[in-house]
Amino acid sequence: MDTETGTRKKEIVVPGTVLNRDQPDLKAGFGTFREKDDVMAMIIGLKDVRSNYINVIPLSGRYIPQFKKNDLVIGVVEDTNPSSWMVDINSPYPGLLHVNDAPWRVNFGETQKYLDVGDVVLAKVESVNTIKKVMITMKERGLKKLDSGHVIEVVPTKVPRIIGKKGSMIALIKRFTDVRIFVGQNGRIWLQGELDRVELAERAIRMIERYAHMPGLTDEMERFLEAQGDHVPDFTDSEKRQYRGDPDRGPGDERAGSMGGSGTGPREEDIDSELEEGPIDGRSGQARSDEPGRKRQDGARTDAANRPATPGEEELNDDEIKELIDDIVSEYDE
Amino acid sequence: MIDMEERIMIENGTRLDGRRFDEVRPIKIEVGVLRNAVGSAYVEWGKNKVIAAAFGPREVHPRHQQSPIKAIVRCNYNMAAFSVPDRKRPGPDRRSSEISKVISDALTGQVFVERFPRTAVDVFVEVLEASAGTRCVALTASSLALADAGIPMRGLLVGCAAGKINGEVVLDLGKEEDNYGEADLPVGIEPMTGEISLMQMDGHFTREEFDKALGLITEASKGIHEMMIEALKRRYSEV
């Protein structure tokens, strides 16, 4: 049964696959549609059953901003207007940023002074209406123009894996490389730091993107990152080919993919959590609890995991890191 | 040059390439073969070699083609100049336009277009080597490319043709059979329901022959569908 924690080998399904042959009473969740008595997959993805719903976790697809998700996104300004900017958010739907949602006081016609075409911003999706007109905002704490650094694009469905359970994977990378990182739900990632560290962080992210489905990923990551002190392995042929998008996506993508989740710890959707209720698209909107069975020795870890940090950034001490690594290792190793 | 003498193309139930009347040519499928396209597929079918690249959903250009309430699905079928014995001049021709249209219509019927208003889903199909039945291969490859791209669809579509040679109804005409046969029926089919999303025909069929041809296609589509599913799964489970 798919509802068991730790079921990593989820079945890959394709559009048209009937999902409820053995369990006819299950309801149509995310990524599925119903035709008479059959619940069928509408996208290629991983079959996931929880409570009474069958969902399909996407393995592929572009980033589509969703109503009420308030995703953290990294955008590139593509047009300026007298009282707004049009921002490319790596989606078929551009994000409109109105001056009222900008962190500055902008006079009419002076938008270009603050943001011009080609500028990069850290923003949040504020609203998405029924015809998919998207408004973004920069008025929240931590949102800003990104003045320097390196922006890369990853397959949006890999974002939850790159962030990791409760932000653990990205925290691991940040810890070892000392690089500032913001991960946008729209598949864009911003990095800033010393050049060779940024290079290392990017390679680590590409590794996750490529090998996300494999067990023992975290050990590999640790080895790779630790080696930075003595000898960083040379770029491999495939790194030189610079995978754009990911040719090697695999199963085990246990997050809601591009359709859910965000950068902050408490809102991370943990599919294996036994207390998870309802379909992944958040229709039930129930609160998350920590998994049972995880001993909580010190309050510090709980705080670290659940503190609403600045989007994408968390400061963790060494003990916290070690516990996180233990968690990751136990989760991903078969 | 058409030989006016009747060519023997099926003898004792065996066709020129050794196939039986209800056998499809060998098929090889690989999904996710291109890096720029969001989804892609490469299909070898007999000597046919076809590659499909899917983009989208994405903004519509030219703007006037966009629909305020749904995505438009556009397939562009193109033959490479070197794909046929007599070189084909690059550029669209009437045949390619027609094929593009019938494939676009078939794919549109499968895609949940209401989910992506004001966008386009584009599939570009290149025939790199042609050997009869390219539009069926193109439809199959396009369907795979769209699935690879994560486009929400009701299901996959299988393209397959049947025809008539020496008075016998046979499945999946090869090149010579297509040139000298008496009928050709390319079909795009929903493998789960048996419903038809693409159909063209030229030649001469009696009503019974047509029924037989369609029956052959429907039966064969199940096996082809399995191959498509297997190829999609393989793409997402191998490093």
Added chain:
Amino acid sequence: MDRELIPDIERGYISRLIRERKRTDGRGFEEFRPLSVEINPYGSAEGSARVKLGNTDVIVGIKMIIGEPYSDRPASGVLTTVAELRPGASEFFEQGPPKAESIELARVVDRGIRESGAIELDKLCIVEGEKVWVLFIDIHALDFDGNLIDAAGIAAIAALKNATVRASDHEVGDDFPLPVVESPIPVTVYKVGGELLLDANLVEETVAEARLTITMDEKGDIRAMQKGGTANLTVEEVQRAMDLAQKGSNNIRDLLAMD
């Protein structure tokens, strides 16, 4: 998305890397991406090659018909090169008739082959003044990640070297291998952040100030050149580009010989 919409900070990042003599994919300035060449994959062509240079993927097909020679060269075969930059290869390629980009690509590849005399066109005469072999080099881009000129040039020479003149099909004699006596290889040198690089990927090519394609023959002599981009090149940069092109084309020629 407009090809020019590379974020400004990204241009800055590339410049920083260049100053440290680095590239985004860890290569050296003179290093080519992994190269693979597939010979004669398409039976419908008289010769063909599919080249992958990193993620750039391009096919060249050779087709031949019998036609009339040019009036000023009655005993010489005819050569035409055409490029198709299909929209499936890149969101930056539009549908429609060939744009300047694809015309330039075809003409640059053609120039190297023609000016080096790589194909013995005088051996492609059937009846002087009336019938000669007309050769088509069709470049078909499948996937674009920069440096299409070099990839197409490599594919062209690989296809030509493995092409067969199918005289028997046209009943004008026996089949014979297309007579190819040179292997011109175009190597494009890109000026990025003031430095000279080989085999730019898409981002590098987009931010490059200028580029210089140099087609050299087996002896290292220059057969064709093409400068692109709006910035200038100093004479010294051109000389350095020559050295890079010489090294690059020799490396590629060695790789091709090994296949």
